[in-house]
Structure formats: C-alpha cells, structure tokens
Amino acid sequence: GAVVSQHPSRVICKSGTSVKIECRSLDFQATTMFWYRQFPKQSLMLMATSNEGSKATYEQGVEKDKFLINHASLTLSTLTVTSAHPEDSSFYICSAWGGNYNEQFFGPGTRLTVL
Amino acid sequence: GQQVMQIPQYQHVQEGEDFTTYCNSSTTLSNIQWYKQRPGGHPVFLIQLVKSGEVKKQKRLTFQFGEAKKNSSLHITATQTTDVGTYFCAGKEDSSYKLIFGSGTRLLVRP
Numbered sequence: 737g738a739v740v741s742q743h744p745s746r747v748i749c750k751s752g753t754s755v756k757i758e759c760r761s762l763d764f765q766a767t768t769m770f771w772y773r774q775f776p777k778q779s780l781m782l783m784a785t786s787n788e789g790s791k792a793t794y795e796q797g798v799e800k801d802k803f804l805i806n807h808a809s810l811t812l813s814t815l816t817v818t819s820a821h822p823e824d825s826s827f828y829i830c831s832a833w834g835g836n837y838n839e840q841f842f843g844p845g846t847r848l849t850v851l
Numbered sequence: 852g853q854q855v856m857q858i859p860q861y862q863h864v865q866e867g868e869d870f871t872t873y874c875n876s877s878t879t880l881s882n883i884q885w886y887k888q889r890p891g892g893h894p895v896f897l898i899q900l901v902k903s904g905e906v907k908k909q910k911r912l913t914f915q916f917g918e919a920k921k922n923s924s925l926h927i928t929a930t931q932t933t934d935v936g937t938y939f940c941a942g943k944e945d946s947s948y949k950l951i952f953g954s955g956t957r958l959l960v961r962p
Contacts (some may be wrong), residue, residue, distance in 0.1 A: 741915060761897075779939060780894065780952045829893055833948070839884065840950060845893040 737786070738764045740832045742843035749820055757815045757846045759830030765810035766832035770840065771803075777840040786813050811816055820850040853878045855942045857953030865961050870927040872956035881945040883916055884921045888955075889936045895946035897925075930960050 738763040751756050759769055778797050784800075786792040786807035794800045797847040804816040813832075817824055827847050831840040854877040863895045864870055874883065875876035882901045884896035898907055900923060913926045920952040923940055937957045 758887075770949070772952075777957075779954045782884065782949060782951070831950075839896060842886075842894050842896070 737740050738762070738832070738835065738841045740766075740793060740830065740841045740843040742830055746847045746849075747824065748851065751821055752819055752820045754816055755820055755848060756813060756829075757817075757828055757848075759813045759815070759832065759843050761811045761832040761834070761841070764832075764835035766813070767810065767834035768832070769790045769807055769813035770831045770833070771805060771813075771815050772829045773830070774826060774829060774845075776827075783815075792796065822849070822850045824848065825850045834839060853942070853944055853947075853951050855890050855940060855951045855953040857940055859956055860954065861875055861957045861959070861962065863881050863894060863959045864930050866932060867929050870930050870934070870958055872925050872938050872940075872958075874923045874925075874942075874953050876921045876942045876951075878921070878944055879918050882943050882944040883920075883941060883942070884941045884950065885914060885923075885925055886952075887936050887940045888939065892936075927958075930958070932962050934958060 741760045743758045772847045774780045784792045784794045786805045788807050788810050792805035804850045807813040827845050829845040831842045833840045856875045884899045885897040888894045898914050904918045905916040911928045915924045937955045939955045940953040
C-alpha cells in the first residue's frame with residue numbers, strides 16, 4: 737500500500753502557542769486528505785476534509801479558525817492548531833486518498849501535549 | 852447523520868479463546884473497513900468489504916458484511932497475545948467519501 741508520513745510525531749507546547757502538523761503522501765498524489773482527532777481510549781473523530789487547492793470542509797463543532805488546514809499540493813496538507821490550550825491535547829491523525837487507490841492510508845499520527 | 856456503533860467496548864479473553872466484535876450502522880453502507888490500532892500506535896488497515904453478505908478471511912480473522920450492508924463483524928479464532936489492540940470498523944456511505952469510525956473494541960489477551 738501507499739505511505740503517508742506525519743511530522744512531527746510528538747510535540748509539547750505552551751498554552752497560547754500555535755502548532756503546525758504536516759501530512760505527506762510519499763508515493764502517490766492525494767486528491768483528498770482527512771484530519772482526525774483521537775482522545776485517549778476513544779475513537780477517531782473526523783475533523784475536516786481537505787481537497788487540493790480548495791478550502792477544507794469542517795465537521796460540525798470543529799472551529800475552522802482554530803484548526804487551520806492548508807492543502808497546497810497533491811502531496812502535502814498541513815493542520816495548524818492556533819492558540820493551543822490544554823484541552824487541545826490529543827492524537828491527531830491524517831489520512832490520504834487518491835491515485836489508483838480505493839482506500840484511505842493513515843499517517844502515524846502526531847501526539848500533541850499542551851501545557 | 853450517519854452513526855456507527857460497535858460492541859463490545861472491551862473484551863478480555865484467555866489466549867486461545869475466540870473473539871468477536873460487532874459493528875452496526877444507522878444507514879446503508881457502500882463499504883466497510885476494519886482497522887487495528889495497537890496501544891500508542893495509529894490505525895492500520897486490515898480489510899475492506901464491499902458486497903452484500905461478503906465474507907473474507909485473513910488467517911485467523913474472519914470478516915463479514917451483512918446482507919443489508921448495515922452491519923459487520925470481525926471474528927478472531929484462537930486469539931494470541933499479538934492480537935492485543937483496539938479494533939475499529941469504519942463505514943462509508945454511497946453519497947459520501949467520508950469514513951465514519953465505530954467506537955472500537957479493545958481486546959486484551961491473557962497469556
């Protein structure tokens with residue numbers, strides 16, 4: 737299957753700072769990338785869907801001004817958590833869909849801890 | 852909106868016992884996927900079921916898709932300690948490209 741990378745894998749930041757997470761499809765062009773959030777011992781909750789070159793579509797209850805998504809190319813999407821607070825601490829996972837594949841490929845996730 | 856429910860929430864078995872997790876969708880699905888997530892890891896794709904009544908096997912794992920394409924199950928025969936993790940189903944509707952994840956079943960295996 738295809739490979740999706742995420743960077744960084746782990747980040748600790750102070751409350752009020754912004755954190756950028758990158759999601760890259762390494763060997764295929766991702767028409768669509770998805771961003772999920774997973775709190776401890778819970779399921780993956782879809783936050784937003786991003787298509788290359790267009791604005792992201794956010795799920796209900798997800799603040800688009802707080803979670804900025806940019807999908808500037810077919811291999812890169814970024815999620816920026818702005819003015820992070822401790823309640824934003826979570827595991828953020830991206831997935832990518834596209835090319836000749838009929839499934840989503842997940843990145844390894846980014847564990848964000850906001851102090 | 853679409854909801855995907857999964858039971859049980861937890862299952863603690865003795866090594867060698869069988870294990871089953873069940874997934875139910877509030878709407879008809881175009882396909883259902885199953886993932887395994889080890890503690891501290893990310894979800895890893897196991898399989899996708901597309902056809903009504905489809906049954907697929909991967910060694911000790913058997914996956915079923917219901918006739919109405921609204922439910923699915925994953926059965927593990929003779930569990931091993933390496934099976935430990937959380938198993939998620941994820942459903943996709945015809946009209947959507949989104950995957951909606953079930954709540955997951957956490958499997959613990961006693962050696």
